Amino acid sequence: MSHTQIFIWCVVLIVLEWNHFKWIWWTYWDCRSCGAKNKDCGCRSKWLMLL
Numbered sequence: 001m002s003h004t005q006i007f008i009w010c011v012v013l014i015v016l017e018w019n020h021f022k023w024i025w026w027t028y029w030d031c032r033s034c035g036a037k038n039k040d041c042g043c044r045s046k047w048l049m050l051l
Contacts, residue, residue: 026038026039027039031043
């Protein structure tokens with residue numbers, strides 16, 4: 001594998017892991033304001049939750 005391919009794979013894996021962390025946060029963590037799970041919370045707009 002070339003250095004370029006290794007770099008691209010590293011970037012892809014970092015993006016994949018970032019999305020995994022966002023999914024964990026969205027699914028399992030509680031909202032600071034109301035205490036509901038983030039996916040069920042109505043405190044903030046939904047687009048902010050998807051960031």
